[in-house]
Amino acid sequence: MAQRVLDDLAARFGDAVQTRSEHGDEIVVVSRDRLVDVATYLRDAPDLAFDAPVFATVIDWLGQGKEPRFEAVWGLRSSQHYHRIQIRVPLDEDDLRVPSLSGLWKGFGWPEREAFDMYGVRYDGHGDLRRILLYEEFVGHPLRKDYPKEKRQPLVRRDGANE
Amino acid sequence: MSTVQTYVLGQKNAADLDAEQELPAELMTINMGPSHPAMHGTIRMVLQIDGERVVDADVQPGYLHRCFEKESEYATYTQIFPYTDRLNYVSPMLNNVGFALAVEKLLGIETPERCQYIRVIIGEMSRITDHLTCIGASAMEVGAFTAFLYLLKAREWFYELLEELSGARLTHSYVRIGGVARDLTADFDPKLRDLLNRTEGVLAEVETLLTNNRIFRQRMEGVSVVSRDDAIAWGFTGPLGRASGLDYDVRKDYPYLVYDRVEFDVPVGEHGDCFDRYLVRMEEMRQSIRILRQCLDQIRPGPICVDDLRVTLPDKSEVYNTIEAMIAHFKLIVDGIRVPPGQTYSFTEGGNGELGFFVIADGTGRPYKVHVRSPCFIALQALPSMIRGALISDIIPTFGMINMIGGECDR
Numbered sequence: 406m407a408q409r410v411l412d413d414l415a416a417r418f419g420d421a422v423q424t425r426s427e428h429g430d431e432i433v434v435v436s437r438d439r440l441v442d443v444a445t446y447l448r449d450a451p452d453l454a455f456d457a458p459v460f461a462t463v464i465d466w467l468g469q470g471k472e473p474r475f476e477a478v479w480g481l482r483s484s485q486h487y488h489r490i491q492i493r494v495p496l497d498e499d500d501l502r503v504p505s506l507s508g509l510w511k512g513f514g515w516p517e518r519e520a521f522d523m524y525g526v527r528y529d530g531h532g533d534l535r536r537i538l539l540y541e542e543f544v545g546h547p548l549r550k551d552y553p554k555e556k557r558q559p560l561v562r563r564d565g566a567n568e
Numbered sequence: 569m570s571t572v573q574t575y576v577l578g579q580k581n582a583a584d585l586d587a588e589q590e591l592p593a594e595l596m597t598i599n600m601g602p603s604h605p606a607m608h609g610t611i612r613m614v615l616q617i618d619g620e621r622v623v624d625a626d627v628q629p630g631y632l633h634r635c636f637e638k639e640s641e642y643a644t645y646t647q648i649f650p651y652t653d654r655l656n657y658v659s660p661m662l663n664n665v666g667f668a669l670a671v672e673k674l675l676g677i678e679t680p681e682r683c684q685y686i687r688v689i690i691g692e693m694s695r696i697t698d699h700l701t702c703i704g705a706s707a708m709e710v711g712a713f714t715a716f717l718y719l720l721k722a723r724e725w726f727y728e729l730l731e732e733l734s735g736a737r738l739t740h741s742y743v744r745i746g747g748v749a750r751d752l753t754a755d756f757d758p759k760l761r762d763l764l765n766r767t768e769g770v771l772a773e774v775e776t777l778l779t780n781n782r783i784f785r786q787r788m789e790g791v792s793v794v795s796r797d798d799a800i801a802w803g804f805t806g807p808l809g810r811a812s813g814l815d816y817d818v819r820k821d822y823p824y825l826v827y828d829r830v831e832f833d834v835p836v837g838e839h840g841d842c843f844d845r846y847l848v849r850m851e852e853m854r855q856s857i858r859i860l861r862q863c864l865d866q867i868r869p870g871p872i873c874v875d876d877l878r879v880t881l882p883d884k885s886e887v888y889n890t891i892e893a894m895i896a897h898f899k900l901i902v903d904g905i906r907v908p909p910g911q912t913y914s915f916t917e918g919g920n921g922e923l924g925f926f927v928i929a930d931g932t933g934r935p936y937k938v939h940v941r942s943p944c945f946i947a948l949q950a951l952p953s954m955i956r957g958a959l960i961s962d963i964i965p966t967f968g969m970i971n972m973i974g975g976e977c978d979r
Contacts, residue, residue, distance in 0.1 A: 428673055428912040458803040460913070460924055460941035469930065480913060480924075480941070484800050484814065487821055491913065512803030515949035523637075523979065538631045538979055547638060548979070554642055 407431040407488040410453055418443060432491045440494055441504050447481060447490065448509055455481040455490060461506075461516035463496075463524040467550035473497040477526055479506055479513065496526065505531040523548035595623055600963070602630055607967065608705070609974030613951075620959050625952040629945070629977040637979050640938040644904025645671050645745055648938070653739040655940060656973045658701045659694035659919040661730070664743035669824060670914035670925035671745050674907050677879065682870040683747045684825045689760075689863050690730065690742065691825075691916075692856040696767070697726045698919030698971075699807075699849040706846070706968030707778060710787040715777045722770040725763050729756070745905055746880045747873025757864055764857045771853060778846070788843035792954040792966040795840060802950040806921020806943050808970065811848045812840035818917035830862040845969040879905055904933020913941075920944045920971055942976035 411424035414433055422443060423434040435443045447455045459480035466474055475496040482489045494503055505528035507513040517528045518537040525546040528534055536543065540560065545552055595616045601607035610630030616623045636655060640648050652667045653660035665687045672679065679687075704719035727737055732753055734742035742749050778784045794804070799812035809816055817834045819827040835851035837844030873880045877896040886893035907929035915924040924941030947970050955963050 428910055430911075430913050457800045458946075459915075459922070460926065460939065460946075462926060462939040464928065464937055469936070478926075480926075484816060489913075510803070511801050512946060512949070515945065519945075519979070537629065538977075540631075547635075554638060 407490065410488060410490060413450075413453070414443065414446075417446065430491055431489065432493060434493045434495065437494050437496070437503055440492070440506075441509075444479075444492060444506055444509055447492070452486075454483045454485050456510075457482045457484050458506075458510040458512035458516070459489070461513050461520055463520045463526050463548075465524060465548070465550045475501060475524065475526065477503050477520070481510075501525060502527045502529055504529050505534075507531055522546070525549070600960075608972060611948075611972060611974070611977075613963070615960070617960065620961075622955050622958055622960060622963070625955055627948065627951045629948060629972075630974070632974055632978040634975065634978050636940060637938055640935055642934065644933045645907065645935065646900070646904060648935070649741045649743065650739060653741055654975050655942065656698070656919060656923075656944075656976045657738060658973065659698035660738065660740050661690040661694040661742065662698075662916065662918045662923065664740065665691050665825075666914070666916040666918065666923045667925050668743045668745050669916060670912060670927045671905075671907060671929075673912045673914050674910050674927060674929050675745070675879065675905070676908075677746060677874050677876065679747055679874055680871045681826070682751075682867060683872045685863050685867040686748050686752060686872065687743065688825050688827065688830070689752075689860060689867075690733070690740075690748075692859050692863075693726050693730060693760075695919050696853050696856050697723050699853050700726075702919075702968070702971040703774070703778075703846060703849055706965060707774075707784065709964045709968050710784060712778060712781070712784055715774050718770055718774055718777070722767045725766065729759055729763060732756075732759075744873065744880070746876065747871075751872050760860065760864060764860060768854075768857060771850065775850065779850075785843060787961075787965050788846060788969075789841055790839070791842045791962045792958060792969075793839060793841045794950065794954060798950075799840065803946045804921070804950070805946075806918065807845055807848045807852060808943075808947050809921060810835060811837035811844040813837060818915060818922055822915070824916060826863070826866075827859075829866065830859045832856075832859050842965045842969045906931065906933055907935070915941070918943055920947070920973070920976070940976075940979075942973075944970060944972050945977045948972050948977065 411431055414422050415424050421436060421439045425432050447453050459482050461479045464476040464478060473495050475498065477494045477496055479492045496503060503526060505517055507517055508530060515537060517531055518534060520526055521528060521534055522536045522538055523546055543558060595618055598615050598617060600613040600615055602610050602612045610632060612628045612630060614626040634654060636651050639651055648667060649664055652663040655663045700719045700723040704716040708716035730740060731737045734740035794812045796813040799809050799814050804812060804814065805816060813836055815834060815836050820834055832855040835848045837848050881900055882893035882896050887897045909929055909931045911928040913924055913926045915922050921943030923943060926939040927935055928937040930936040951970065954966055
């Protein structure tokens with residue numbers, strides 16, 4: 406069932422997408438500039454109809470010998486056809502921007518904010534991209550691999566009085 | 569000498585007051601929470617209100633800083649179980665099971681049949697405690713304190729039995745990768761059956777207290793209606809999605825463990841309001857009781873863990889007497905279970921809906937990344953749109969029925 410989705414995508418978008426399956430998960434890797442096209446197609450094509458957002462996160466591949474370092478992930482589900490897919494976009498460390506999918510699925514609003522908070526990926530066009538679990542003054546992004554686990558930060562005041 | 573008028577109105581006289589009767593046009597900003605009696609945990613809402621009416625809301629889930637995802641990267645797969653307990657602390661067993669299934673998927677192992685039944689049993693017991701807490705707390709927040717006490721009484725029975733089984737009242741950490749920590753206690757079966765009968769009595773009692781209670785209904789009915797399409801677009805799952813008419817239950821649509829061998833119905837609401845969310849949860853508890861009875865009838869004696877030294881700790885008598893078992897024991901404790909490189913998104917039906925674990929393994933005994941898809945975090949983001957235009961008092965049942973769990977919203 407879901408393999409058909411991947412074949413459909415490969416036929417339609419050609420080299421712009423790479424598809425694979427891993428442990429029962431269907432994954433489509435797409436470049437940043439084609440993300441919105443692919444996502445819109447996934448949502449609107451009646452055979453695919455991925456109407457429900459599932460989760461969004463970012464993978465930090467630091468130290469795993471992978472290029473580029475980051476990968477943004479979105480999980481989707483179809484409430485009609487019961488199939489699932491993951492969209493992934495590789496992201497360069499120097500240019501951590503990616504189009505937001507919260508305009509297509511409003512349920513990605515908070516997950517993308519959380520990914521921004523934890524990994525520092527900027528979702529263009531999000532509309533309300535603020536930190537969500539940490540306070541505004543927090544420095545750095547704690548779920549990155551190079552953020553030390555033992556590091557502590559006192560609440561830094563906006564005026565820098567206790568820096 | 570002061571007149572009665574100045575006593576009542578202070579320095580003002582009646583004519584001045586009439587001029588001030590016109591309410592100010594600008595909106596008022598108020599903070600609701602954190603630690604507001606009706607806001608569980610660290611959540612805060614910044615409300616823009618026009619009189620009693622909510623014009624806009626900014627919901628801030630707050631932070632507990634338990635750091636589940638970061639800590640998981642530094643812990644062996646076995647050590648993560650106590651962390652999963654604390655994700656949703658009213659249904660820890662469901663989180664235990666969800667995480668174990670994710671890692672087992674990466675390992676490519678299937679647990680023995682008896683273990684699968686045990687996991688379904690403890691999972692459904694946890695689902696009942698989850699719903700009992702949710703309905704109890706929400707009923708209390710709209711003023712029905714008796715119902716709260718009745719429901720918590722039943723929850724206590726379940727906690728007692730789960731404590732007997734796992735040794736801990738709230739943070740059970742009972743599931744292991746490849747199995748469960750220990751077999752069911754000798755008198756588990758009769759105790760659970762007795763418990764289910766008594767719980768059915770409690771549910772009937774609460775039903776008479778709440779379902780046709782005029783105050784309860786008026787606080788719940790027609791409040792924060794979410795349509796089916798909106799529920800899908802927000803990513804609602806579980807009781808919240810089902811109350812909006814979204815017929816989706818992981819146990820039915822993507823069966824795991826032995827859910828395909830038991831019969832149960834998935835209740836679906838029509839209106840998508842708070843009252844339907846309450847009704848769906850009540851019915852789900854009855855269905856869970858039904859599943860539990862079938863599991864007790866079907867479960868057979870057998871092993872509770874996979875027989876694989878790479879995953880399961882060997883028997884203590886062997887550890888003390890054979891070198892192979894001792895090496896295996898050391899390897900599992902010091903290095904952890906070595907999971908082959910790979911990644912998976914594994915999901916189960918948690919108390920609040922689809923509970924997903926996105927796990928990446930790099931071949932060592934510790935995961936490279938763990939991301940948890942927590943159902944109430946996803947649902948909570950719809951809260952501003954659910955309460956926009958409602959009264960302040962409507963926030964209480966709406967928030968209660970989302971069943972926000974601080975631990976689950978945290979990372």
